[in-house]
Amino acid sequence: MPFIRTVFLVSDGTGITVEMLGHSLLSQFEGIEFRKITAPFVNSVEKAEEWAVRIAKSSRQGERPIVLTTLVNDPVRAVFQSSGAFVMDFFETFLSPLERELNAKSTHTMGRSHSATDKAEYQQRMEAVNFSLAHDDGITARDLPNADVILVGVSRSGKTPTCLYLALQFGVKAANYPLIPEDFERDTLPDTLRPFVAKTYGLTIAPERLSEIRNERRPGSKYAEFDNCRLEVSSAEAMMKREGIRWINSTTKSIEEIAATIMAETKIVRRAY
Amino acid sequence: MPFIRTVFLVSDGTGITVEMLGHSLLSQFEGIEFRKITAPFVNSVEKAEEWAVRIAKSSRQGERPIVLTTLVNDPVRAVFQSSGAFVMDFFETFLSPLERELNAKSTHTMGRSHSATDKAEYQQRMEAVNFSLAHDDGITARDLPNADVILVGVSRSGKTPTCLYLALQFGVKAANYPLIPEDFERDTLPDTLRPFVAKTYGLTIAPERLSEIRNERRPGSKYAEFDNCRLEVSSAEAMMKREGIRWINSTTKSIEEIAATIMAETKIVRRAY
Numbered sequence: 001m002p003f004i005r006t007v008f009l010v011s012d013g014t015g016i017t018v019e020m021l022g023h024s025l026l027s028q029f030e031g032i033e034f035r036k037i038t039a040p041f042v043n044s045v046e047k048a049e050e051w052a053v054r055i056a057k058s059s060r061q062g063e064r065p066i067v068l069t070t071l072v073n074d075p076v077r078a079v080f081q082s083s084g085a086f087v088m089d090f091f092e093t094f095l096s097p098l099e100r101e102l103n104a105k106s107t108h109t110m111g112r113s114h115s116a117t118d119k120a121e122y123q124q125r126m127e128a129v130n131f132s133l134a135h136d137d138g139i140t141a142r143d144l145p146n147a148d149v150i151l152v153g154v155s156r157s158g159k160t161p162t163c164l165y166l167a168l169q170f171g172v173k174a175a176n177y178p179l180i181p182e183d184f185e186r187d188t189l190p191d192t193l194r195p196f197v198a199k200t201y202g203l204t205i206a207p208e209r210l211s212e213i214r215n216e217r218r219p220g221s222k223y224a225e226f227d228n229c230r231l232e233v234s235s236a237e238a239m240m241k242r243e244g245i246r247w248i249n250s251t252t253k254s255i256e257e258i259a260a261t262i263m264a265e266t267k268i269v270r271r272a273y
Numbered sequence: 274m275p276f277i278r279t280v281f282l283v284s285d286g287t288g289i290t291v292e293m294l295g296h297s298l299l300s301q302f303e304g305i306e307f308r309k310i311t312a313p314f315v316n317s318v319e320k321a322e323e324w325a326v327r328i329a330k331s332s333r334q335g336e337r338p339i340v341l342t343t344l345v346n347d348p349v350r351a352v353f354q355s356s357g358a359f360v361m362d363f364f365e366t367f368l369s370p371l372e373r374e375l376n377a378k379s380t381h382t383m384g385r386s387h388s389a390t391d392k393a394e395y396q397q398r399m400e401a402v403n404f405s406l407a408h409d410d411g412i413t414a415r416d417l418p419n420a421d422v423i424l425v426g427v428s429r430s431g432k433t434p435t436c437l438y439l440a441l442q443f444g445v446k447a448a449n450y451p452l453i454p455e456d457f458e459r460d461t462l463p464d465t466l467r468p469f470v471a472k473t474y475g476l477t478i479a480p481e482r483l484s485e486i487r488n489e490r491r492p493g494s495k496y497a498e499f500d501n502c503r504l505e506v507s508s509a510e511a512m513m514k515r516e517g518i519r520w521i522n523s524t525t526k527s528i529e530e531i532a533a534t535i536m537a538e539t540k541i542v543r544r545a546y
Contacts, residue, residue: 005375013530013533014527014529014530014532014533015533016293016442016529016533017293017294017297019546020289020290020293020294020386021290021294021363023386023546024290024343024363024364024385024386025364025367025368025371027382027385027386027390028345028364028368028379028380028381028382028385029371029375029377029379029380030380031377032375032377036546038536038537040533040534040536040537041533041534041537066371066374070297072301086374088367088370088371090294090297090363091297091298091301093366093367094298094361094363094366095298095301097361098298098302098339098361101339101359102278102302102305104302104304104305106301106302107301107302107303108301109300109301111530112297112300112301113293113296113297113300114527114529114530114533115526115527115530116525116526116527116530122527125434125528126434129433129434129437133409133433136406160402160406161398161399161402161441164402164437164441165441168434168437168438168441168528169289252389253388253389254287254387254388254389254395255398255441256287256289256387257286257287257384257387257388257389259287260286260287260288260289260313260314260387261313261314263311263313264311264313264314273292273296273309
Protein backbone atom coordinates (compact mmCIF):
# COMPACT_ATOMS: atom_id res chain seq x y z
CA MET A 1 0.00 0.00 0.00
CA PRO A 2 1.40 3.40 -0.88
CA PHE A 3 2.03 5.98 1.76
CA ILE A 4 -0.85 8.49 1.67
CA ARG A 5 -0.83 12.08 2.90
CA THR A 6 -3.75 14.47 2.81
CA VAL A 7 -3.06 17.94 1.47
CA PHE A 8 -5.42 20.87 1.80
CA LEU A 9 -4.92 23.63 -0.77
CA VAL A 10 -6.45 26.75 0.74
CA SER A 11 -7.09 30.03 -1.03
CA ASP A 12 -9.16 33.17 -0.55
CA GLY A 13 -9.79 33.19 -4.29
CA THR A 14 -10.29 30.49 -6.91
CA GLY A 15 -7.59 28.18 -5.55
CA ILE A 16 -6.02 27.86 -8.98
CA THR A 17 -2.68 29.37 -7.93
CA VAL A 18 -2.34 27.25 -4.79
CA GLU A 19 -3.36 24.12 -6.72
CA MET A 20 -0.65 24.77 -9.25
CA LEU A 21 1.93 25.51 -6.56
CA GLY A 22 0.93 22.39 -4.62
CA HIS A 23 1.01 20.23 -7.72
CA SER A 24 4.47 21.55 -8.62
CA LEU A 25 5.89 20.89 -5.17
CA LEU A 26 4.26 17.51 -4.61
CA SER A 27 5.24 16.19 -8.04
CA GLN A 28 8.80 16.32 -6.71
CA PHE A 29 8.05 13.45 -4.32
CA GLU A 30 7.73 9.93 -5.61
CA GLY A 31 6.31 6.94 -3.74
CA ILE A 32 3.94 9.10 -1.71
CA GLU A 33 0.32 9.37 -2.74
CA PHE A 34 -1.24 12.74 -2.05
CA ARG A 35 -4.96 13.14 -1.51
CA LYS A 36 -5.54 16.74 -2.52
CA ILE A 37 -8.50 18.77 -1.31
CA THR A 38 -9.00 22.29 -2.59
CA ALA A 39 -10.61 24.87 -0.32
CA PRO A 40 -11.43 27.88 -2.52
CA PHE A 41 -12.97 31.25 -1.58
CA VAL A 42 -11.91 31.02 2.09
CA ASN A 43 -12.24 34.77 2.55
CA SER A 44 -13.50 35.05 6.12
CA VAL A 45 -12.52 33.80 9.56
CA GLU A 46 -15.83 31.89 9.70
CA LYS A 47 -15.08 29.94 6.54
CA ALA A 48 -11.54 29.31 7.76
CA GLU A 49 -12.88 27.87 10.99
CA GLU A 50 -15.18 25.48 9.11
CA TRP A 51 -12.19 24.19 7.20
CA ALA A 52 -10.08 24.00 10.36
CA VAL A 53 -12.65 21.61 11.83
CA ARG A 54 -12.38 19.40 8.76
CA ILE A 55 -8.59 19.54 8.91
CA ALA A 56 -8.57 18.61 12.59
CA LYS A 57 -10.84 15.66 11.81
CA SER A 58 -8.53 14.47 9.05
CA SER A 59 -5.67 14.88 11.51
CA ARG A 60 -7.20 12.42 13.95
CA GLN A 61 -7.45 9.80 11.21
CA GLY A 62 -3.73 9.44 10.49
CA GLU A 63 -0.63 11.48 9.75
CA ARG A 64 -1.09 15.18 10.30
CA PRO A 65 -2.40 16.88 7.16
CA ILE A 66 -0.38 19.26 5.05
CA VAL A 67 -1.95 22.66 4.44
CA LEU A 68 -0.67 24.88 1.65
CA THR A 69 -2.21 28.30 1.53
CA THR A 70 -2.23 31.49 -0.51
CA LEU A 71 -3.97 33.71 2.02
CA VAL A 72 -3.32 37.42 2.16
CA ASN A 73 -5.48 38.11 5.18
CA ASP A 74 -3.63 37.65 8.49
CA PRO A 75 -6.61 36.68 10.72
CA VAL A 76 -7.80 34.12 8.16
CA ARG A 77 -4.33 32.65 7.89
CA ALA A 78 -3.96 32.51 11.67
CA VAL A 79 -6.87 30.08 11.91
CA PHE A 80 -4.93 27.52 9.88
CA GLN A 81 -1.66 28.12 11.65
CA SER A 82 -3.23 26.97 14.89
CA SER A 83 -4.99 23.97 13.29
CA GLY A 84 -2.32 21.44 14.22
CA ALA A 85 -1.53 20.74 10.56
CA PHE A 86 1.79 21.28 8.82
CA VAL A 87 1.14 24.71 7.27
CA MET A 88 3.10 26.62 4.63
CA ASP A 89 1.80 29.94 3.34
CA PHE A 90 2.98 31.29 0.05
CA PHE A 91 2.21 34.97 0.57
CA GLU A 92 3.48 35.17 4.12
CA THR A 93 6.79 33.70 3.00
CA PHE A 94 7.37 35.88 -0.03
CA LEU A 95 5.49 39.14 0.51
CA SER A 96 7.66 40.48 3.33
CA PRO A 97 10.98 40.21 1.50
CA LEU A 98 9.32 41.65 -1.60
CA GLU A 99 7.89 44.56 0.39
CA ARG A 100 11.38 45.36 1.65
CA GLU A 101 12.90 45.12 -1.83
CA LEU A 102 10.19 47.33 -3.37
CA ASN A 103 10.06 49.60 -0.37
CA ALA A 104 6.28 49.41 -0.58
CA LYS A 105 3.45 47.88 1.35
CA SER A 106 1.35 45.18 -0.27
CA THR A 107 -2.38 45.78 -0.35
CA HIS A 108 -3.40 42.42 1.15
CA THR A 109 -6.36 42.33 -1.23
CA MET A 110 -8.04 38.93 -1.26
CA GLY A 111 -8.78 36.96 -4.39
CA ARG A 112 -6.69 39.14 -6.69
CA SER A 113 -4.86 36.51 -8.75
CA HIS A 114 -7.73 35.40 -10.91
CA SER A 115 -10.23 38.19 -10.60
CA ALA A 116 -11.54 40.09 -13.59
CA THR A 117 -9.99 43.35 -12.42
CA ASP A 118 -8.29 44.27 -15.66
CA LYS A 119 -11.23 44.55 -17.99
CA ALA A 120 -9.21 45.28 -21.14
CA GLU A 121 -7.02 42.26 -20.56
CA TYR A 122 -10.04 40.11 -19.87
CA GLN A 123 -11.66 41.27 -23.08
CA GLN A 124 -8.50 40.27 -24.97
CA ARG A 125 -8.75 36.74 -23.64
CA MET A 126 -12.42 36.46 -24.56
CA GLU A 127 -11.75 37.78 -28.05
CA ALA A 128 -8.89 35.33 -28.41
CA VAL A 129 -11.16 32.42 -27.41
CA ASN A 130 -13.77 33.51 -29.94
CA PHE A 131 -11.05 33.91 -32.55
CA SER A 132 -9.71 30.41 -31.93
CA LEU A 133 -13.16 28.87 -32.20
CA ALA A 134 -13.96 30.80 -35.37
CA HIS A 135 -10.63 29.77 -36.92
CA ASP A 136 -10.50 26.17 -35.81
CA ASP A 137 -9.57 23.60 -38.43
CA GLY A 138 -9.42 26.11 -41.27
CA ILE A 139 -13.14 27.00 -40.97
CA THR A 140 -12.53 30.45 -42.38
CA ALA A 141 -9.68 32.42 -43.88
CA ARG A 142 -11.33 35.70 -42.99
CA ASP A 143 -9.44 37.63 -40.36
CA LEU A 144 -6.27 35.55 -40.74
CA PRO A 145 -4.33 38.84 -41.03
CA ASN A 146 -5.32 39.43 -37.38
CA ALA A 147 -4.00 36.08 -36.14
CA ASP A 148 -0.95 36.20 -33.88
CA VAL A 149 0.00 32.71 -35.01
CA ILE A 150 -1.40 30.05 -37.35
CA LEU A 151 -0.78 26.45 -36.38
CA VAL A 152 -0.51 23.89 -39.16
CA GLY A 153 -0.19 20.12 -39.07
CA VAL A 154 -1.92 16.90 -40.01
CA SER A 155 -5.33 16.10 -38.55
CA ARG A 156 -5.10 15.15 -34.82
CA SER A 157 -1.61 16.53 -34.23
CA GLY A 158 -2.83 18.66 -31.32
CA LYS A 159 -3.63 21.98 -33.01
CA THR A 160 -7.06 22.67 -31.51
CA PRO A 161 -6.30 22.25 -27.78
CA THR A 162 -3.07 24.21 -28.23
CA CYS A 163 -4.95 27.11 -29.85
CA LEU A 164 -7.55 27.13 -27.08
CA TYR A 165 -4.86 27.09 -24.43
CA LEU A 166 -2.96 29.95 -26.12
CA ALA A 167 -6.20 31.96 -26.12
CA LEU A 168 -7.29 31.25 -22.54
CA GLN A 169 -3.87 31.44 -20.89
CA PHE A 170 -2.09 34.12 -22.91
CA GLY A 171 -4.87 36.00 -24.73
CA VAL A 172 -3.19 35.09 -28.02
CA LYS A 173 -5.19 34.87 -31.24
CA ALA A 174 -4.30 31.47 -32.64
CA ALA A 175 -5.86 30.08 -35.81
CA ASN A 176 -5.26 26.54 -36.98
CA TYR A 177 -5.22 25.07 -40.43
CA PRO A 178 -5.04 21.38 -41.25
CA LEU A 179 -2.61 19.93 -43.78
CA ILE A 180 -4.61 17.30 -45.68
CA PRO A 181 -3.91 14.61 -48.30
CA GLU A 182 -4.91 17.00 -51.14
CA ASP A 183 -2.16 19.40 -50.03
CA PHE A 184 0.38 16.57 -50.12
CA GLU A 185 -0.74 15.49 -53.60
CA ARG A 186 -0.32 19.01 -54.94
CA ASP A 187 2.79 19.16 -52.77
CA THR A 188 2.23 22.82 -51.96
CA LEU A 189 1.00 24.72 -48.96
CA PRO A 190 -2.70 25.72 -49.19
CA ASP A 191 -2.97 29.04 -51.09
CA THR A 192 -4.81 30.59 -48.17
CA LEU A 193 -1.74 30.24 -45.97
CA ARG A 194 0.74 31.60 -48.52
CA PRO A 195 0.64 35.26 -47.34
CA PHE A 196 1.05 34.21 -43.70
CA VAL A 197 4.00 31.80 -43.79
CA ALA A 198 6.00 34.08 -41.49
CA LYS A 199 3.53 33.62 -38.65
CA THR A 200 2.84 29.96 -39.28
CA TYR A 201 4.04 27.36 -36.81
CA GLY A 202 3.91 23.59 -37.28
CA LEU A 203 2.97 20.67 -35.08
CA THR A 204 4.18 17.21 -35.90
CA ILE A 205 3.66 13.88 -34.16
CA ALA A 206 5.09 10.35 -34.25
CA PRO A 207 3.11 8.27 -36.81
CA GLU A 208 2.65 5.46 -34.22
CA ARG A 209 0.94 7.83 -31.80
CA LEU A 210 -1.06 9.53 -34.55
CA SER A 211 -2.39 6.16 -35.70
CA GLU A 212 -3.38 5.33 -32.11
CA ILE A 213 -5.27 8.62 -31.70
CA ARG A 214 -7.00 8.35 -35.06
CA ASN A 215 -7.99 4.75 -34.37
CA GLU A 216 -9.89 5.88 -31.29
CA ARG A 217 -11.88 8.25 -33.49
CA ARG A 218 -12.34 6.11 -36.59
CA PRO A 219 -11.35 2.54 -35.84
CA GLY A 220 -10.04 0.53 -38.80
CA SER A 221 -10.19 3.47 -41.24
CA LYS A 222 -7.58 4.23 -43.89
CA TYR A 223 -7.29 7.60 -42.13
CA ALA A 224 -6.00 5.80 -39.02
CA GLU A 225 -3.75 3.23 -40.75
CA PHE A 226 -0.14 3.42 -39.68
CA ASP A 227 1.21 3.58 -43.26
CA ASN A 228 -1.13 6.42 -44.11
CA CYS A 229 -0.17 8.29 -40.93
CA ARG A 230 3.52 7.82 -41.71
CA LEU A 231 3.03 9.17 -45.22
CA GLU A 232 1.03 12.20 -44.04
CA VAL A 233 3.54 13.04 -41.30
CA SER A 234 6.58 12.78 -43.57
CA SER A 235 4.85 14.80 -46.31
CA ALA A 236 3.87 17.49 -43.81
CA GLU A 237 7.38 17.67 -42.38
CA ALA A 238 8.94 17.89 -45.86
CA MET A 239 6.55 20.70 -46.76
CA MET A 240 7.23 22.67 -43.58
CA LYS A 241 10.98 22.23 -44.04
CA ARG A 242 10.81 23.53 -47.60
CA GLU A 243 8.73 26.53 -46.57
CA GLY A 244 10.98 27.36 -43.63
CA ILE A 245 8.15 26.79 -41.13
CA ARG A 246 9.41 25.92 -37.66
CA TRP A 247 7.72 23.04 -35.92
CA ILE A 248 7.51 21.17 -32.65
CA ASN A 249 6.91 17.46 -32.10
CA SER A 250 3.87 17.09 -29.88
CA THR A 251 4.14 13.32 -29.26
CA THR A 252 5.35 13.37 -25.65
CA LYS A 253 4.57 16.98 -24.84
CA SER A 254 1.76 18.50 -22.81
CA ILE A 255 -0.37 21.32 -24.22
CA GLU A 256 1.38 23.64 -21.78
CA GLU A 257 4.81 22.63 -23.09
CA ILE A 258 3.74 23.05 -26.71
CA ALA A 259 2.12 26.44 -26.02
CA ALA A 260 5.07 27.73 -23.97
CA THR A 261 7.53 26.64 -26.66
CA ILE A 262 5.53 28.43 -29.36
CA MET A 263 5.35 31.58 -27.22
CA ALA A 264 9.11 31.51 -26.61
CA GLU A 265 10.14 30.77 -30.20
CA THR A 266 7.79 33.11 -32.00
CA LYS A 267 8.26 35.88 -29.45
CA ILE A 268 4.52 36.63 -29.55
CA VAL A 269 3.67 39.20 -26.93
CA ARG A 270 1.14 37.82 -24.47
CA ARG A 271 -1.97 39.92 -23.94
CA ALA A 272 -3.07 38.46 -20.64
CA TYR A 273 -1.63 37.11 -17.42
CA MET B 274 5.69 58.52 -14.55
CA PRO B 275 4.98 55.26 -12.74
CA PHE B 276 7.73 53.47 -10.94
CA ILE B 277 8.86 50.54 -13.13
CA ARG B 278 10.62 47.37 -12.01
CA THR B 279 11.75 44.57 -14.26
CA VAL B 280 10.85 41.05 -13.16
CA PHE B 281 12.33 37.90 -14.67
CA LEU B 282 10.21 34.78 -14.22
CA VAL B 283 12.58 31.85 -14.59
CA SER B 284 11.62 28.20 -14.91
CA ASP B 285 13.19 24.93 -16.03
CA GLY B 286 9.81 24.00 -17.56
CA THR B 287 7.06 25.92 -19.28
CA GLY B 288 7.19 28.89 -16.91
CA ILE B 289 3.45 28.71 -16.33
CA THR B 290 3.73 28.05 -12.58
CA VAL B 291 6.26 30.83 -11.97
CA GLU B 292 4.21 33.23 -14.09
CA MET B 293 1.14 32.50 -12.02
CA LEU B 294 2.98 32.78 -8.70
CA GLY B 295 4.69 35.98 -9.83
CA HIS B 296 1.42 37.47 -11.00
CA SER B 297 -0.19 36.61 -7.63
CA LEU B 298 2.56 38.30 -5.63
CA LEU B 299 2.96 41.36 -7.83
CA SER B 300 -0.78 42.01 -8.01
CA GLN B 301 -0.52 42.80 -4.31
CA PHE B 302 1.47 45.96 -5.08
CA GLU B 303 -0.25 49.00 -6.50
CA GLY B 304 1.43 52.03 -8.02
CA ILE B 305 4.39 50.03 -9.29
CA GLU B 306 4.51 48.93 -12.90
CA PHE B 307 6.17 45.57 -13.46
CA ARG B 308 7.81 44.71 -16.75
CA LYS B 309 7.61 40.92 -16.75
CA ILE B 310 9.92 38.74 -18.80
CA THR B 311 9.43 34.98 -18.79
CA ALA B 312 12.46 32.72 -19.19
CA PRO B 313 11.11 29.21 -19.82
CA PHE B 314 12.99 25.93 -20.29
CA VAL B 315 16.12 27.11 -18.43
CA ASN B 316 17.25 23.55 -17.80
CA SER B 317 21.04 23.85 -18.05
CA VAL B 318 23.80 25.97 -16.55
CA GLU B 319 24.58 27.27 -20.07
CA LYS B 320 21.05 28.57 -20.58
CA ALA B 321 21.07 30.04 -17.08
CA GLU B 322 24.29 31.91 -17.87
CA GLU B 323 22.78 33.40 -21.02
CA TRP B 324 19.89 34.75 -18.97
CA ALA B 325 22.26 35.97 -16.24
CA VAL B 326 23.99 38.15 -18.84
CA ARG B 327 20.65 39.65 -19.84
CA ILE B 328 19.73 40.20 -16.20
CA ALA B 329 23.05 41.90 -15.48
CA LYS B 330 22.49 44.17 -18.49
CA SER B 331 19.02 45.10 -17.24
CA SER B 332 20.59 45.74 -13.85
CA ARG B 333 22.91 48.37 -15.24
CA GLN B 334 19.97 50.28 -16.74
CA GLY B 335 18.17 51.05 -13.50
CA GLU B 336 16.91 49.47 -10.30
CA ARG B 337 18.18 45.97 -9.76
CA PRO B 338 15.89 43.42 -11.41
CA ILE B 339 13.71 41.02 -9.48
CA VAL B 340 14.17 37.37 -10.36
CA LEU B 341 11.51 34.86 -9.35
CA THR B 342 12.34 31.25 -10.05
CA THR B 343 10.93 27.73 -9.83
CA LEU B 344 14.19 25.86 -10.35
CA VAL B 345 14.77 22.41 -8.89
CA ASN B 346 18.36 22.06 -10.05
CA ASP B 347 20.86 23.53 -7.58
CA PRO B 348 23.67 24.46 -10.04
CA VAL B 349 21.15 26.15 -12.37
CA ARG B 350 19.66 28.09 -9.48
CA ALA B 351 23.10 29.10 -8.23
CA VAL B 352 23.76 30.99 -11.46
CA PHE B 353 20.88 33.34 -10.71
CA GLN B 354 21.71 33.70 -7.06
CA SER B 355 25.04 35.23 -8.00
CA SER B 356 23.54 37.46 -10.71
CA GLY B 357 23.28 40.57 -8.56
CA ALA B 358 19.49 40.60 -8.86
CA PHE B 359 16.96 40.26 -6.05
CA VAL B 360 16.24 36.53 -6.27
CA MET B 361 13.49 34.46 -4.66
CA ASP B 362 13.10 30.79 -5.47
CA PHE B 363 9.74 29.17 -4.77
CA PHE B 364 10.95 25.58 -4.68
CA GLU B 365 14.07 26.05 -2.59
CA THR B 366 12.02 27.75 0.11
CA PHE B 367 9.30 25.12 0.34
CA LEU B 368 10.97 21.86 -0.66
CA SER B 369 13.30 21.59 2.35
CA PRO B 370 10.60 21.96 5.02
CA LEU B 371 8.38 19.64 2.99
CA GLU B 372 11.18 17.05 2.76
CA ARG B 373 11.52 17.12 6.54
CA GLU B 374 7.76 16.84 7.07
CA LEU B 375 7.43 13.95 4.63
CA ASN B 376 10.70 12.39 5.73
CA ALA B 377 11.51 11.90 2.06
CA LYS B 378 13.88 13.36 -0.49
CA SER B 379 12.46 15.26 -3.44
CA THR B 380 13.56 14.02 -6.84
CA HIS B 381 14.70 17.38 -8.19
CA THR B 382 13.28 16.46 -11.58
CA MET B 383 13.18 19.44 -13.91
CA GLY B 384 10.10 20.53 -15.83
CA ARG B 385 7.71 18.28 -13.96
CA SER B 386 4.80 20.65 -13.27
CA HIS B 387 3.39 20.76 -16.76
CA SER B 388 4.87 17.73 -18.42
CA ALA B 389 2.74 15.03 -20.00
CA THR B 390 3.93 12.41 -17.50
CA ASP B 391 0.53 11.11 -16.51
CA LYS B 392 -0.78 9.83 -19.80
CA ALA B 393 -4.22 8.77 -18.52
CA GLU B 394 -4.81 12.17 -16.95
CA TYR B 395 -3.64 13.89 -20.10
CA GLN B 396 -6.03 11.82 -22.18
CA GLN B 397 -8.88 12.87 -19.88
CA ARG B 398 -8.14 16.51 -20.56
CA MET B 399 -8.02 15.99 -24.31
CA GLU B 400 -11.27 14.06 -24.24
CA ALA B 401 -12.84 16.80 -22.17
CA VAL B 402 -11.73 19.45 -24.70
CA ASN B 403 -13.19 17.41 -27.55
CA PHE B 404 -16.37 16.91 -25.56
CA SER B 405 -16.75 20.64 -24.90
CA LEU B 406 -16.25 21.48 -28.56
CA ALA B 407 -18.71 18.80 -29.67
CA HIS B 408 -21.29 20.02 -27.15
CA ASP B 409 -20.87 23.74 -27.55
CA ASP B 410 -24.03 25.79 -27.88
CA GLY B 411 -26.34 22.79 -27.89
CA ILE B 412 -24.84 21.39 -31.11
CA THR B 413 -25.80 17.86 -30.14
CA ALA B 414 -27.71 16.09 -27.37
CA ARG B 415 -25.85 12.86 -28.02
CA ASP B 416 -23.58 11.90 -25.16
CA LEU B 417 -25.19 14.34 -22.71
CA PRO B 418 -25.48 11.44 -20.22
CA ASN B 419 -21.66 11.51 -20.13
CA ALA B 420 -21.41 15.21 -19.31
CA ASP B 421 -20.13 16.10 -15.84
CA VAL B 422 -22.03 19.36 -16.01
CA ILE B 423 -24.28 21.17 -18.49
CA LEU B 424 -24.14 24.95 -18.45
CA VAL B 425 -27.27 26.84 -19.45
CA GLY B 426 -27.89 30.53 -19.95
CA VAL B 427 -28.81 33.14 -22.52
CA SER B 428 -26.60 33.68 -25.54
CA ARG B 429 -23.31 35.43 -24.60
CA SER B 430 -23.53 34.82 -20.87
CA GLY B 431 -20.05 33.20 -20.83
CA LYS B 432 -20.89 29.52 -21.28
CA THR B 433 -18.37 28.61 -23.98
CA PRO B 434 -15.15 29.97 -22.43
CA THR B 435 -16.16 28.51 -19.07
CA CYS B 436 -16.68 25.05 -20.61
CA LEU B 437 -13.32 25.21 -22.37
CA TYR B 438 -11.60 26.28 -19.18
CA LEU B 439 -13.26 23.47 -17.19
CA ALA B 440 -12.01 21.01 -19.80
CA LEU B 441 -8.45 22.28 -20.10
CA GLN B 442 -7.83 23.02 -16.44
CA PHE B 443 -9.78 20.30 -14.66
CA GLY B 444 -10.41 17.63 -17.31
CA VAL B 445 -14.13 18.08 -16.74
CA LYS B 446 -16.65 17.26 -19.48
CA ALA B 447 -18.79 20.37 -19.73
CA ALA B 448 -21.55 20.75 -22.29
CA ASN B 449 -23.43 23.98 -22.80
CA TYR B 450 -26.93 24.66 -23.95
CA PRO B 451 -28.37 28.07 -24.79
CA LEU B 452 -31.71 29.31 -23.45
CA ILE B 453 -33.34 31.09 -26.39
CA PRO B 454 -36.47 33.22 -26.97
CA GLU B 455 -38.45 30.14 -28.08
CA ASP B 456 -37.82 28.53 -24.69
CA PHE B 457 -39.09 31.66 -22.95
CA GLU B 458 -42.23 31.77 -25.11
CA ARG B 459 -43.02 28.14 -24.28
CA ASP B 460 -41.86 28.98 -20.77
CA THR B 461 -40.34 25.54 -20.28
CA LEU B 462 -36.83 24.17 -20.28
CA PRO B 463 -35.83 22.55 -23.62
CA ASP B 464 -36.97 18.90 -23.60
CA THR B 465 -33.42 17.74 -24.27
CA LEU B 466 -32.30 19.06 -20.91
CA ARG B 467 -35.20 17.62 -18.92
CA PRO B 468 -33.45 14.35 -17.89
CA PHE B 469 -30.30 16.22 -16.84
CA VAL B 470 -31.63 18.99 -14.61
CA ALA B 471 -29.66 17.62 -11.65
CA LYS B 472 -26.34 18.27 -13.37
CA THR B 473 -27.34 21.55 -14.99
CA TYR B 474 -25.80 24.78 -13.80
CA GLY B 475 -26.81 28.27 -14.87
CA LEU B 476 -24.94 31.42 -15.86
CA THR B 477 -26.63 34.76 -15.70
CA ILE B 478 -25.40 38.26 -16.47
CA ALA B 479 -26.47 41.87 -15.93
CA PRO B 480 -28.66 42.99 -18.87
CA GLU B 481 -26.55 46.17 -19.29
CA ARG B 482 -23.39 44.14 -19.76
CA LEU B 483 -25.13 41.59 -21.99
CA SER B 484 -26.39 44.35 -24.25
CA GLU B 485 -22.85 45.75 -24.49
CA ILE B 486 -21.37 42.37 -25.44
CA ARG B 487 -24.11 41.61 -27.97
CA ASN B 488 -23.77 45.06 -29.53
CA GLU B 489 -20.13 44.33 -30.28
CA ARG B 490 -21.23 41.25 -32.22
CA ARG B 491 -24.39 42.53 -33.87
CA PRO B 492 -24.55 46.31 -33.55
CA GLY B 493 -28.04 47.79 -33.48
CA SER B 494 -29.83 44.43 -33.59
CA LYS B 495 -32.95 43.55 -31.63
CA TYR B 496 -30.82 40.74 -30.17
CA ALA B 497 -28.57 43.36 -28.58
CA GLU B 498 -31.26 45.81 -27.46
CA PHE B 499 -31.25 46.49 -23.74
CA ASP B 500 -34.98 45.79 -23.31
CA ASN B 501 -34.65 42.47 -25.10
CA CYS B 502 -31.62 41.54 -23.00
CA ARG B 503 -33.48 42.42 -19.83
CA LEU B 504 -36.43 40.28 -20.84
CA GLU B 505 -34.25 37.29 -21.77
CA VAL B 506 -32.26 37.49 -18.54
CA SER B 507 -35.31 37.76 -16.30
CA SER B 508 -37.06 34.91 -18.15
CA ALA B 509 -33.97 32.71 -17.86
CA GLU B 510 -33.60 33.44 -14.16
CA ALA B 511 -37.29 32.72 -13.51
CA MET B 512 -37.00 29.43 -15.37
CA MET B 513 -33.86 28.35 -13.51
CA LYS B 514 -35.45 29.30 -10.20
CA ARG B 515 -38.54 27.25 -10.94
CA GLU B 516 -36.48 24.23 -12.00
CA GLY B 517 -34.19 24.43 -8.97
CA ILE B 518 -31.13 25.08 -11.13
CA ARG B 519 -28.36 26.87 -9.25
CA TRP B 520 -26.70 29.73 -11.07
CA ILE B 521 -23.88 32.23 -10.87
CA ASN B 522 -23.81 35.80 -12.10
CA SER B 523 -20.89 36.16 -14.51
CA THR B 524 -21.00 39.94 -14.92
CA THR B 525 -17.94 40.89 -12.88
CA LYS B 526 -16.34 37.47 -12.61
CA SER B 527 -13.38 35.98 -14.41
CA ILE B 528 -13.64 32.61 -16.16
CA GLU B 529 -11.44 31.20 -13.39
CA GLU B 530 -13.82 32.45 -10.72
CA ILE B 531 -16.86 31.09 -12.53
CA ALA B 532 -15.19 27.71 -13.14
CA ALA B 533 -13.88 27.39 -9.56
CA THR B 534 -17.31 28.26 -8.15
CA ILE B 535 -18.99 25.63 -10.31
CA MET B 536 -16.40 23.03 -9.26
CA ALA B 537 -16.91 23.86 -5.58
CA GLU B 538 -20.71 23.96 -5.66
CA THR B 539 -21.36 20.91 -7.81
CA LYS B 540 -18.61 18.88 -6.13
CA ILE B 541 -17.53 17.53 -9.51
CA VAL B 542 -14.38 15.49 -9.10
CA ARG B 543 -11.57 16.93 -11.18
CA ARG B 544 -9.85 14.52 -13.51
CA ALA B 545 -6.65 16.46 -14.07
CA TYR B 546 -4.24 18.70 -12.22
